[in-house]
Amino acid sequence: MADLFMNERNHNKKIENKNIKQLAEAYIENRSNVLSPTTITGYKSILKNFPKDLLETRIGLLTNEDYQAAINQYSVGRSPKTVKSAHQFLNKVLTDNHIYISENTILPRKTKTDIEIPTTEEVVQFLKDIEGTKTEIFVAFSVFLGLRRSETFALKWKDIDFNKKIVRINKARVINEYNDFVEKTTKTYAGNRDLKIPDVLLNMLPPKGKANDYIIEGSPTAIYSLYNRQRKNFNFPYNFHSLRHYFASVMLMAGVPNKYAMERMGHSTDGMLKNVYQHTFKSKQEEYDVVLNDLFNKQDKKTDTAPNSKKE
Secondary structure, eight states: OHHHHHHHHHHHHSGGGSBHHHHHHHHHHHTTTTSOHHHHHHHHHHHHHSOHHHHTSBGGGOOHHHHHHHHHHHHTTSOHHHHHHHHHHHHHHHHHTTOOTTTTOOOOOOOOOOOOOOOHHHHHHHHHHTTTSTTHHHHHHHHHHOOOHHHHHHOBGGGEETTTTEEEEOOEEEEOTTSOEEEEOOSSGGGOEEEEOOHHHHTTOOSOOOTTSBSSOSOHHHHHHHHHHHHHHTTOOOOTHHHHHHHHHHHHHTTOOHHHHHHHHTOSSSHHIIIIIOOOOHHHHHHHHHHHHHHHHHHHHHHHHSTTOOOO
16 A cells, blocks of 8 residues: 555656646645736636646646647637737746647737727716716726726725825735735836826815725725716716726827826836827827828829829
8 A cells, every 4th residue: 555655646746647737726826925816816717717628638648739729729709818818827837847738839819909999078978977976086097097997996095195196006906816805016016106196186086084994985896887887878888998098098199208108007118008008089080181181182283283294
């Protein structure tokens, strides 16, 4: 029995006799103190939804083709970004253990998506529609400061300096693997920032509470659900992140330099501004269309009336 126990123990120690799920769970466990609650929840969601045939089969029996087939299966009904995130996690787990069955995997091609940004008129009307409700200040922090949803839910009264009219962003409130809301540091180092509060936002704040009270009272889940119901009821067809897009676009249209806009948004690089946020409002696009059309018409008329002009 002792020999059998030792043989089985030695057998299980060999990487080729483990499965990907075991390695992934060990990867998460060994980094549980440094990974954010959101990241851990995301990793566990991947393990829950990724094809079990791949995750639970002994690694020594798996091939590149098996991994590719699992990626193909996982891709059905999921965005290219979601699939890429799952692959990056599993590929990291495997290569850290010197297993290379995930090399040269072909992922779904990312498709270009148009970002819809509300107009100022739509934002102003929506704020009027939800005035006095629990979501008013929740929406306002994104409209006037560009805060992320998790950053807004984490704001406490002690984070606001009313004399200097500044709010300090230094944490986020997210759901952990047990579906509880917990505080964590901001998404990136650049996420820690002090922002000047516009007067319009200061005037919208509710009566000041205790230093450690959250400014947005109540369940974050319930408030976000209320927002989604309100946007449907008031014909405001934009998800919450579009409010952050709106704030970024207002800065860009006002000529705010990328570096300053990047700092206000809490980004460590300007890549997101270049690739996502530099969209103009539809009304502005239409204005530019008219300007260009008039310009080309004038050029065409000058050509037609130019001396010695020839037409072929």
